[in-house]
Amino acid sequence: MLASHGLLPHHARNFSWRITPFRMKAKIIITPKKAVLDPQGKTVQSALEHMGYTGVTGVHIGKYIEIDLAPGTDKAAAHKAINDAAHKLLSNPVIEDYKLEIAE
Amino acid sequence: MNFVVLQFPASNCDQDAVHAIRHLGHSANLLWHKESSLGDVDCVIVPGGFSYGDYLRCGAIARFSPVMQAVKQFADNGGLVLGICNGFQVLTEAGLLPGALIRNRDLQFHCEYIHLKTATTDSPFTSKIPTGKLLRVPIAHGEGCYFADDETLAKLKANNQVLWHYCDADGNVTDAANPNGALQNIAGICNERRNVAGLMPHPERACEPLLGSDDGKWVFKSLFAALQSKVVAQAA
Numbered sequence: 001m002l003a004s005h006g007l008l009p010h011h012a013r014n015f016s017w018r019i020t021p022f023r024m025k026a027k028i029i030i031t032p033k034k035a036v037l038d039p040q041g042k043t044v045q046s047a048l049e050h051m052g053y054t055g056v057t058g059v060h061i062g063k064y065i066e067i068d069l070a071p072g073t074d075k076a077a078a079h080k081a082i083n084d085a086a087h088k089l090l091s092n093p094v095i096e097d098y099k100l101e102i103a104e
Numbered sequence: 105m106n107f108v109v110l111q112f113p114a115s116n117c118d119q120d121a122v123h124a125i126r127h128l129g130h131s132a133n134l135l136w137h138k139e140s141s142l143g144d145v146d147c148v149i150v151p152g153g154f155s156y157g158d159y160l161r162c163g164a165i166a167r168f169s170p171v172m173q174a175v176k177q178f179a180d181n182g183g184l185v186l187g188i189c190n191g192f193q194v195l196t197e198a199g200l201l202p203g204a205l206i207r208n209r210d211l212q213f214h215c216e217y218i219h220l221k222t223a224t225t226d227s228p229f230t231s232k233i234p235t236g237k238l239l240r241v242p243i244a245h246g247e248g249c250y251f252a253d254d255e256t257l258a259k260l261k262a263n264n265q266v267l268w269h270y271c272d273a274d275g276n277v278t279d280a281a282n283p284n285g286a287l288q289n290i291a292g293i294c295n296e297r298r299n300v301a302g303l304m305p306h307p308e309r310a311c312e313p314l315l316g317s318d319d320g321k322w323v324f325k326s327l328f329a330a331l332q333s334k335v336v337a338q339a340a
Contacts, residue, residue, distance in 0.1 A: 032206075036251055037285060039209050089168070092161055092197065094204040095251055 023104070024069040026082040030091045030098045031062035065090055075102050105331045107132040108145040110175070110191075112166045117152030117188065117308060124308040125149075128324050137169035146331045147184040148175055150191030152244070152306060162205060162247050163193035172198055184228055184327060185300045189245055192292070192302030200300050201293060202260065203252030205245075209285025213246040217317070218283055220291055220305060221271040224264050227294050228330030229301045232322055238275050239268070239319040241310040243283055248304035250286035250293075260293060268292040268303055 032038045038060055045059040069078055079102050091098040109121045111134045118134055125132035155166035179185050179200055187195040195201045220239040222230050260266055268291040272281040282289045292303025307320030
């Protein structure tokens, strides 16, 4: 994939299937806390109801962040570091909850 | 008195704050966010704007600017810090003020004059506001809805930390006079130590009649008085 985007030198392109690095990603889903007003969620919920979608009891709108990690990163260490970052920067614990997953 | 007004990428009320303070007869200078020292200052203003494009969350990235370390230290030493609009958001993100500012309940950006009722004059930010005087000042924000959990709200109330509520022209704190859905109509608060405050409205944009209102000057006059008494106290 890297090669098809021209990010690797020309001679590597033909062999990209051999050298495509092992990819690891941190996936973080951030949602507003239950007690926090979520006007976007409310608006979308009422739009869904107007469109005739029944049985919708709540809509919560948050954020999804994907972080590419260097090949060979230690999974446990990455989890610890990104968890720390999610707490300090990626989410605001006063108003948001997050779920973190390290995917290979 | 020597004020410093921080300047982040996309701050846009920094010049207004400098102008207002100079107009009211004191010294104010801009300080770029990459600076790690505040220098010899009496008061820090964290101005309005859209620091770092409001990316991620308003104020979330600005709080990690080098200058914010210095501001934190300044505040820890009892220095006076006032955050206006985006500055309020930066101070909550930095943990210098409790709670958070979230999206306005109607999802609209509000740019209008509102009225503020001062909840207490027991602070360096409100001490000179005449009794019963409502402040007619502008707001300009999309994310000014103050939120804090029940425990934090109870603490704010118990410690008299709410400084201003949104009210109507007659001083009634009503839901109709709440422009953004802020809990309990809270427009501005201070920390427990009462040396750090933040508010969503813009007093610096309302310091001369030519601009439509000069009610904002009372906030700055309160600061001047607080700093003056500090100087006197230190000299004594």
